[in-house]
Amino acid sequence: MLPAALEQVIEALGSLPGVGPRSAERYAYYLFRSSPKISENIATSLINLHKNVKSCPVTFALIDSKEELSPLYSSPDRDKKTVLVVEEPLDIFAIEQTHGYKGTYHVLGGAISPIDGITPDKLHITELLDRVEKDKVEEIIIATNPSVEGESTALLLQKLLSEKFPDLKVTRLARGLPLGVDISYADQITISAALENRTKL
């Protein structure tokens, strides 16, 4: 019923995560009504995506294809003896925005979730163990998400790391009340953690 080229845009955009047919229709019609420049911009950027972005072979952060290593690893300003472990590359971005961390990163590539087929061997765990040895790492900060999968991954990492490197310091991000959340709405686990880890004023 719709022109084939429009249907193709709707179908293609509908393959994005969380974009249903209604949103895809809205995007497609918006693009049709807007300047062709906008569609061209998106098309060009997508064509370049896989060509110009790759994973850093050491930290698995996303980097420009022409770079060899992530600048957050290779820069002399970064302390290689501290490694912050995250699930996904974009988590790095969130932490870098705090401007409060000067160590390096390691991207696991997800969290353990047997139901989704993500077993420990699918994550970059051996590469992390190798790094600890090679870079003489002194502290590993585990920053997996506070979800069931993130917690299991953190526990596994802690076990593997402490077995292999008994002197290594393994920490994780603090649990507590986030900014702007009313105490009456916070869940029990968060409140328990906030109580337990209370800080001196």
Next chain:
Amino acid sequence: MLPAALEQVIEALGSLPGVGPRSAERYAYYLFRSSPKISENIATSLINLHKNVKSCPVTFALIDSKEELSPLYSSPDRDKKTVLVVEEPLDIFAIEQTHGYKGTYHVLGGAISPIDGITPDKLHITELLDRVEKDKVEEIIIATNPSVEGESTALLLQKLLSEKFPDLKVTRLARGLPLGVDISYADQITISAALENRTKL
């Protein structure tokens, strides 16, 4: 901080309506992790969009560039003496899915909204008046949205049409309770309309 090519995808996708930086990041990272085929599909479909889709010069519906007129107008199965007037081309799609309408369509290209700069002369109203004359139209069904803008547009159309064609039948879609909405949640205007237009069981 992010690779330039990834930033470009995030920025480009962020130009879609209602897509904020967080969603754009999620889409970009999803595309990077998925097969390049998916990104290519989107890119190709976008490049073809403006090339292969145009507006029908009579009804302003969206059609394949190689077609001259909308098949919903040129087909002998469609009754040219009845014209259903909608705001946007995708509204046609919603009405066609009911399989209950055999007339033709006319797309206004929006609804009157002075605050957004959409004055009556920006809409395809003169073209509609011409069509009434040329196709000897007997009924105009106004199907603008039940919003302030849609209602003003409907009133204006009704005024212009009845002034110029006193014998023309001008109707509009019925107001009433939609499927699945609890009466206690329906607004007063809808309930008033549903009462007034009650049908015999």
